[in-house]
Amino acid sequence: MPPKFRGANFMVPKRPKVAEKDRIQNWNIFVGDKVEIIRGRKDVEGKRRDVGKQGKVLEVLKDLNAVIVEGCNLRTKNIKPNPDNPKGNRILKELHIPYANVRLVDPATGQASRTRLVRPRPGRDYLNPVTGRHDFQRLNLNTKTLIPIPTPKDPFADKEIGPLDTSAEIVRKHTYQPDITTCPFPNAFMNELERMRRKNMESSAF
Known part of the structure; x- marks a missing residue:
């Protein structure tokens, strides 16, 4: 060794x-x-x-x-x-x-x-x-x-909001509206997933 x-x-x-x-x-x-x-x-x-x-x-x-x-x-x-x-x-x-x-x-x-x-x-x-x-x-x-159980302290409560931080109002805003009639991912991405699934099935068949 x-x-x-x-x-x-x-x-x-x-x-x-x-x-x-x-x-x-x-x-x-x-x-x-x-x-x-x-x-x-x-x-x-x-x-x-x-x-x-x-x-x-x-x-x-x-x-x-x-x-x-x-x-x-x-x-x-x-x-x-x-x-x-x-x-x-x-x-x-x-x-x-x-x-x-x-x-x-x-x-x-x-x-x-x-x-x-x-x-x-x-x-x-x-x-x-x-x-x-x-x-x-x-x-x-x-x-x-x-x-009572004490409320945990927020580690970011005392820090100032910087230029790259997202404000709380924007975080709470709902910007995504789901639609069951359309695919949530691009067609190219879904086609690639289907191709990988078929390739995996073909390789496991032998």
Whole structure:
């Protein structure tokens, strides 16, 4: 066998993955939720780090069964020299926290509560803004009330419309009128498809 390239391992991300069978199927935490850290590792002084601290969920890592919480589990990261920092820099960055170490905070009470996923109630028009479907709802087991799912943020909402961007009015305008009496594609294109179909049938006949 040819010798393996020594630097090949550095090209593959080393972030550990959770096996498919061990991944959480039904998540009740979404980006934008407020959670509280209920457990964690001990630091040098023997205290639980960030336990009892609340923060906003910035990212959900379903392949790790973990979340990234704003201002929690901070670690120092070295930045290589770049045009913005010619000499490099050291910053604090949030690392992932296991899903079992956080608990959802009810925005109505401001306290961490145990939740459970329940099916949509009969006659209730509940639409999940994250998936766009009538999915499960989150029930607060302490107050027996529903916790709304946060609306996902539009990444292009804060950006200005440029000269090459299409305005929202033009996007919403219906410009295509279907007609069943005419073919939606040019005749030359349809003839080429028919020729390819016949050629495929002839080649498979032998």
